[in-house]
Amino acid sequence: MLAENDRLPRKQQYTAHKIFEILQIEGYQGSESRVRLHFTQWNKNHRAPALFLPLEFEPGKxxxxxxxxxxxxxxxxxxxxxxxxxxxxxxxxxxxxxxxxxxxxxxxxxxxxxxxxxxxxxxxxxxxxxxxxxxxxxxxxxxxxxxxxxxxxxxxxxxxxxxxxxxxxxxxxxxxxxxxxxxxxxxxxxxxxxxxxxxxxxxxxxxxxxxxxxxxxxxxxxxxxxxxxxxQRSLPPFAYDCCATACARLNGYSMRHGLHSG
Missing domain, CATH: 3.30.420.10 (Ribonuclease H-like superfamily/Ribonuclease H)
Structure with a gap:
């Protein structure tokens, strides 16, 4: 079953718990933790470990x-x-x-x-x-x-x-x-x-x-x-003005077009 996992869809592979249930039907009387231990050890010995490449970054970049x-x-x-x-x-x-x-x-x-x-x-x-x-x-x-x-x-x-x-x-x-x-x-x-x-x-x-x-x-x-x-790049002389801006058209009374006083 462990060897068959490599040929099965990733989301439909045998889990340690499923293997334990099947073995119980076959007459296995040991503990589930023993099955899980063997499951982990088998995967460790038969599958290549994940490889990671440490990244290096230039200062300030x-x-x-x-x-x-x-x-x-x-x-x-x-x-x-x-x-x-x-x-x-x-x-x-x-x-x-x-x-x-x-x-x-x-x-x-x-x-x-x-x-x-x-x-x-x-x-x-x-x-x-x-x-x-x-x-x-x-x-x-x-x-x-x-x-x-x-x-x-x-x-x-x-x-x-x-x-x-x-x-x-x-x-x-x-x-x-x-x-x-x-x-x-x-x-x-x-x-x-x-x-x-x-x-x-x-x-x-x-x-x-x-x-x-x-x-x-x-x-x-x-x-x-x-x-x-x-x-790093140098800071500009003045900070950016972080605000929301909107364009509006005023009427002859210096009021925004479309707005009326109550």
């Missing part, structure tokens, strides 16, 4: 950004909030900020605050297919970016990279960073007076995380970032 959800208590009200995370691929330094929603203004403002915290702008940032950045998905690998997002990244002069659907490994660093931040910065559930207090808590947690050592790195996150910082 790459970053990843994504959203995640978390629970916090704000002014006595328990609520779900959106967590913006940006992660530098070389130093593993992270920036985390909470927002009430994933509106485009929040998306841009998260970038602006992250750039200020990082002391520069990464040359390329990878994203999922976020609606705040991608207006309409094109065929194949192409993406049609939201025009407002194009204006934003043109202001900071960074390149955007959009991952393929269901290809989480393309930005696995930030996805792991979202989960790390939620489990380490949001546990126990924060109970604060305002979003400002919550974001101050998250910023302090990020700064404390700079002291951590990461596997395969000979220095702390903060020390790696000090080497990475001068390789």
């Amino acid at each position: 790459d970053a990843q950004a994504d959203w995640g959800e978390a629970i916090a208590i704000i002014a006595g009200v328990r609520q779900t909030m959106q967590i913006f995370v940006m992660w530098l691929s070389h130093s593993r330094r992270r920036f985390v900020m909470a927002f009430p929603s994933q509106k485009q203004e929040s998306f841009f403002y998260g970038h602006v605050c992250a750039f200020e915290q990082f002391g520069g702008v990464p040359w390329r940032i990878s994203y999922d297919n976020l609606s705040t950045a991608v207006g309409l998905m094109a065929e194949g690998k192409g993406r049609r970016e939201n025009q407002t997002f194009v204006s934003f990244r043109s202001y900071y002069l960074f390149e955007s990279h959009f991952c393929q659907p269901a290809a989480g490994w393309e930005k696995g660093g930030v996805e792991a960073s979202v989960e790390f931040s939620r489990r380490n910065f949001m546990v126990p559930i924060p109970d604060v007076a305002s979003f400002e207090d919550l974001n101050l808590h998250l910023l302090k947690a990020c700064l404390k995380d700079d002291q951590r050592w990461v596997s395969r790195q000979g220095e702390t996150i903060g020390q790696m970032w000090e080497h990475e910082r001068p390789h």
